Amino acid sequence: MKKRLMKVLALGLVMALSLGILAGCGAKKEEVAEQKEEKKFVFKLGHAADEENTWHKGAVKFAELVKEKSNGRIEVKVYPNEQLGNEMDNITGVQAGTADMVISGETLQNWAPKVGAMAIPYAIKDSETLQNIVNGEIGQEIEKEIIDKAGLRPLFWYERGPRYLTSNRPITTPDELNGMIVRVPNVPVFVKAWEALGAKPTPMAFSEVFTGLQQGTVEGQENPLALINSAGFYEVQKYVNKTAHVRSWIYVLMGEKQWESLPEDLQVVVMEAAKEAQAYEHELFLEQEEALATTLQERGMNFVDVDQDAFRTKVEASLKDALTEEQYEMYQKIKEVK
Numbered sequence: 339m340k341k342r343l344m345k346v347l348a349l350g351l352v353m354a355l356s357l358g359i360l361a362g363c364g365a366k367k368e369e370v371a372e373q374k375e376e377k378k379f380v381f382k383l384g385h386a387a388d389e390e391n392t393w394h395k396g397a398v399k400f401a402e403l404v405k406e407k408s409n410g411r412i413e414v415k416v417y418p419n420e421q422l423g424n425e426m427d428n429i430t431g432v433q434a435g436t437a438d439m440v441i442s443g444e445t446l447q448n449w450a451p452k453v454g455a456m457a458i459p460y461a462i463k464d465s466e467t468l469q470n471i472v473n474g475e476i477g478q479e480i481e482k483e484i485i486d487k488a489g490l491r492p493l494f495w496y497e498r499g500p501r502y503l504t505s506n507r508p509i510t511t512p513d514e515l516n517g518m519i520v521r522v523p524n525v526p527v528f529v530k531a532w533e534a535l536g537a538k539p540t541p542m543a544f545s546e547v548f549t550g551l552q553q554g555t556v557e558g559q560e561n562p563l564a565l566i567n568s569a570g571f572y573e574v575q576k577y578v579n580k581t582a583h584v585r586s587w588i589y590v591l592m593g594e595k596q597w598e599s600l601p602e603d604l605q606v607v608v609m610e611a612a613k614e615a616q617a618y619e620h621e622l623f624l625e626q627e628e629a630l631a632t633t634l635q636e637r638g639m640n641f642v643d644v645d646q647d648a649f650r651t652k653v654e655a656s657l658k659d660a661l662t663e664e665q666y667e668m669y670q671k672i673k674e675v676k
Contacts (some may be wrong), residue, residue, distance in 0.1 A: 379604070380413045381596060383403075383439035385421030386544045388568045392626055393441055393496055394418045396619025397590065400494075408604055410451050413440065414600045424543040426524070428445035432593040433489050438551035439596075440490070443498070444525040449488035451511065452480050453659065455668035457532045457586040459648045462672065464585070466498060472587050476668065481589075490591040494616035499562035500582035504575040506557065508642045512536050512652050521547050521559040530660030531583070544569075552576060552640050560584075564623075564632040572637040580644045582647055590615075629657070 383401070384540065385395040401414035421427055422437050425445050429439035447454035455476070457460075464467050471477060472495060476532055481492045503509060503520070513534040521526040532539035544565075544592040550556040551574040559571065565580065589613070600608065629642065661669060 340590070352420045363541065370462050376411065377379060378411050378413070379600065380415065381419060381438035381592070382415050382422065383441075383590075384417045384428040384437055385418070385441035385563065386418075386420050386425055386440075391418075391564055391568045395586070395622055396496060396615050397441065399618045400590065400611055400615035401432040403614055404608055407607045412600075412604060412607065420543075420545045424545055426456040426543075429488070429490070432591070435593070435595065437593075439493075439592045441588060441590050441592065443586060444492055446484055446488055446490070446589075447525065450483040450486075451664055452483045452668055453661055454527055454665045455526070455672060456480065456529060456674070457525065457584050458657065458661070458665075458669050459583045459653045461669055465497060467675055468585055468587060470671055474675065476671055476675065479668075483589070485594055489594045491594050491597045492589040492591050494612040495589050496588045496616070496619055497623060497624075498586050498588055499564055499630075501560050501562055501584040501586075502566070503560045503579040503583070504558055504566060504571055504577060504639075505579060506576050508577050508640070509558075509579040509581075509592070509644065510642060511645050511648050512575075519555075519557045521550060527657070527660045530656055534652050534656030534660075535649065536652075545575070548574065549573075563634065564626060565632055566639075567634055567637075570671075572634055572639050577640050577642050578634060579644050580646075581644055582646065582650060583653065593609075593635075602671055627628040 383397055385393055385397065402418055404412045404414055407554070419633045420427075422431060425440070425442055426448075428437055428440040429442055429445065429449075429636065432440050437575075444453060444457040462471065465560065485491050490633055505518070509515060509518075512535045518530050518537045520539050521542045522538045522539045522639075529539045529541065535556075542550055547556070548558050548569055551559065551571065556574070560581070560583070561571075562571075563578070566572070566575075597605065598606075635641065657669060658666060
């Protein structure tokens with residue numbers, strides 16, 4: 339009887355120890371799972387605009403929203419003014435993993451050719467048409483190619499104001515360009531278009547443009563009013579020639595590898611924050627566009643009406659040769675959007 343009791347006690351002790359070990363293992367697994375779930379992600383976002391530009395304000399809003407919605411599990415550090423390098427540097431940095439996010443547009447065509455259709459001169463007539471293009475099949479087609487070929491994932495986008503030519507002499511017709519050296523971004527269709535207009539287009543990093551204008555390396559440049567203002571070009575240029583030659587948009591992008599590193603719940607958080615940040619920036623953009631012309635005039639710039647039909651005619655004649663076959667097909671699709 340005594341032996342049987344001892345066996346029962348021993349068996350009970352073994353079972354208790356086993357349960358304790360299993361419970362301990364379970365607790366450790368739960369702890370590991372919790373630690374994995376609570377992993378924090380820190381991402382660097384670089385761009386070319388200054389702190390007053392709506393791009394930067396939209397990016398900062400995105401960083402605030404994503405941190406709040408993820409309960410601090412995601413932190414986005416925003417670096418304006420090309421602190422992480424110029425646009426090309428930022429793109430290659432994200433692809434290499436030394437940065438994580440970038441604001442970019444036409445420059446992406448160096449990897450994804452269809453992106454070239456985003457900024458074809460005189461292809462998009464107004465803001466409403468632009469939004470229909472970005473939110474429709476054409477926009478989806480472009481975004482897919484950016485993901486597949488550039489390894490970057492568009493999170494949200496900003497509408498860009500019309501691009502205008504600035505100069506130190508008024509330009510009303512293409513003939514008045516007469517070999518003028520114009521800084522353009524490193525975008526093939528821009529180069530071809532300005533060549534067709536009679537200028538001498540010179541690709542140059544945005545950070546070098548002010549000095550180039552100041553020193554006379556280039557005589558003019560073309561950008562939306564927001565960048566003309568934030569870059570201080572009113573200090574070295576007298577005229578805004580209202581060419582309105584390009585209406586386009588620009589993406590806030592994340593490296594595809596960085597995106598895939600996020601668990602699904604945080605991917606949802608990122609896209610929710612992106613949607614809200616886009617709406618926030620767009621309101622700022624609309625308010626700013628109304629005020630920018632007045633601001634630049636107060637800072638000494640004169641606005642010049644131009645013969646847009648003459649500019650459009652010369653540019654359109656150059657597009658067949660300036661665009662790849664694929665881009666030209668996209669251009670035809672864009673022109674059909676109302």
